[in-house]
Amino acid sequence: xxxxxxxxxxxxxxxxxxxxxxxxxxxxxxxxxxxxxxxxxxxxxxxxxxxxxxxxxxxxxxxxxxxxxxxxxxxxxxxxxxxxxxxxxxxxxxxxxxxxxxxxxxxxxxxxxxxxxxxxxxxxxxxxxxxxxxxxxxxxxxxxxxxxxxxxxxxxxxxxxxxxxxxxxxxxxxxxxxxxxxxxxxxxxxxxxxxxxxxxxxxxxxxxxxxxxxxxxxxxxxx
Amino acid sequence: xxxxxxxxxxxxxxxxxxxxxxxxxxxxxxxxxxxxxxxxxxxxxxxxxxxxxxxxxxxxxxxxxxxxxxxxxxxxxxxxxxxxxxxxxxxxxxxxxxxxxxxxxxxxxxxxxxxxxxxxxxxxxxxxxxxxxxxxxxxxxxxxxxxxxxxxxxxxxxxxxxxxxxxxxxxxxxxxxxxxxxxxxxxxxxxxxxxxxxxxxxxxxxxxxxxxxxxxxxxxxxxxxxxxxxxxxxxxxxxxxxxxxxxxxxxxxxxxxxxxxxxxxxxxxxxxxxxxxxxxxxxxxxxxxxxxx
Numbered sequence: 001x002x003x004x005x006x007x008x009x010x011x012x013x014x015x016x017x018x019x020x021x022x023x024x025x026x027x028x029x030x031x032x033x034x035x036x037x038x039x040x041x042x043x044x045x046x047x048x049x050x051x052x053x054x055x056x057x058x059x060x061x062x063x064x065x066x067x068x069x070x071x072x073x074x075x076x077x078x079x080x081x082x083x084x085x086x087x088x089x090x091x092x093x094x095x096x097x098x099x100x101x102x103x104x105x106x107x108x109x110x111x112x113x114x115x116x117x118x119x120x121x122x123x124x125x126x127x128x129x130x131x132x133x134x135x136x137x138x139x140x141x142x143x144x145x146x147x148x149x150x151x152x153x154x155x156x157x158x159x160x161x162x163x164x165x166x167x168x169x170x171x172x173x174x175x176x177x178x179x180x181x182x183x184x185x186x187x188x189x190x191x192x193x194x195x196x197x198x199x200x201x202x203x204x205x206x207x208x209x210x211x212x213x214x215x216x217x218x219x220x221x222x223x
Numbered sequence: 224x225x226x227x228x229x230x231x232x233x234x235x236x237x238x239x240x241x242x243x244x245x246x247x248x249x250x251x252x253x254x255x256x257x258x259x260x261x262x263x264x265x266x267x268x269x270x271x272x273x274x275x276x277x278x279x280x281x282x283x284x285x286x287x288x289x290x291x292x293x294x295x296x297x298x299x300x301x302x303x304x305x306x307x308x309x310x311x312x313x314x315x316x317x318x319x320x321x322x323x324x325x326x327x328x329x330x331x332x333x334x335x336x337x338x339x340x341x342x343x344x345x346x347x348x349x350x351x352x353x354x355x356x357x358x359x360x361x362x363x364x365x366x367x368x369x370x371x372x373x374x375x376x377x378x379x380x381x382x383x384x385x386x387x388x389x390x391x392x393x394x395x396x397x398x399x400x401x402x403x404x405x406x407x408x409x410x411x412x413x414x415x416x417x418x419x420x421x422x423x424x425x426x427x428x429x430x431x432x433x434x435x436x437x438x439x440x441x442x443x444x445x446x447x448x449x450x451x452x453x454x455x456x457x458x459x460x461x462x463x464x465x466x467x468x469x470x471x472x473x474x475x476x477x478x479x480x481x482x483x484x485x486x487x488x489x490x491x492x493x494x495x496x497x498x499x500x501x502x503x504x505x506x507x508x509x510x511x512x513x514x515x516x
Binding site for chain 1: 429433435
């Protein structure tokens, strides 16, 4: 599903955020990216979401080299990827329902289909009773569930989450992680960046440890 | 997608409030200038056209011209392509006209002892012929005829006047263009402000893979709405000024120009202004929205 070859990202005057990263994540895998602050976790996710382009090497997702995509191909690629951020990134002036259906609306899906699918996914995250609430009326956990619903609403093959529990208490964090486990159980590849070791232990999936922009320990063996 | 763009653009214009009003006002000022120039231009052109159409060629004859030669000359004139009608004005008729037109100068004509006015042919030109070279050919041809003392065609000063008016039109168009450019920058600034206000929304749209037309559409439509509103406001202002001018100055101006009552902008000019406003606004919105990519 995801393969990086000699991936490097340099900021400013030669500051490496990622250096010669060779990593493979299989289709349907659940992978934690972990490491201290500045290890390169968020940079890797930004490169996978094409918010930035790599300075060196290649990122290949589902057989496509992301470094070579045109602007329009980038938009098409992003439609196949769901994303969840620590700060939720919800539109404050739109309701829960609108925040989620928005992802379908901009893709031009017929209104009736948008409604049906949005309701389904909001019900799945347990927010069917908060459809008309504004984000500011929700708790942190509820806001993150809205963000997860938005990430899933167009049925992506890959979900990327950057510190999705960073603003949540431990109980809510477990609740959110359970949702990610369920997403992964349906066959979606999930990559979660977190530095919460307890959470990683609790979920018990593959861990990719980054340090100074490189894989910590031995390089990944070819798969 | 179009419905979405209009919906979002309208919401954005309402949110922008005062800055949107400033933007509409700036466009309106530019278009009032343009529309005012069009209004004056339309009416001046009408007057000039009327004067041009009524311009006559006067062919003055020698006193000793025989009747046969005069008849032959009249026949020759009637056969010319540019001629619509010919009237022979005898020496006596010319004197009568003078006396009728200038009764205060009756003493002068009486003291002369003899009639100083020459007989003449007054030629009315056919519609549309006044700008043709056929008229120049006609006057040149008549000037060389036997018995013709002089040929006068009062179009020349009109031609010069039309040249001045054309220059003024170009100058006004340049001024309106500069104002419109300024208005476009104002619209672009307002659209950029609303883009900034909706930065998070735009970022999210980009992350979910929304097509660029979906991301930029609302901002282009916002420019379109501001531009259209500015042009419509300008038309309303011009209509108001026109109504006042027609009411208070209309009869005097009409009498002075001899071209009937003042005329408002035609449908074509109105459409030109509205489309111009929409176009300038959309262009400014397009340029401003280029940063949303």
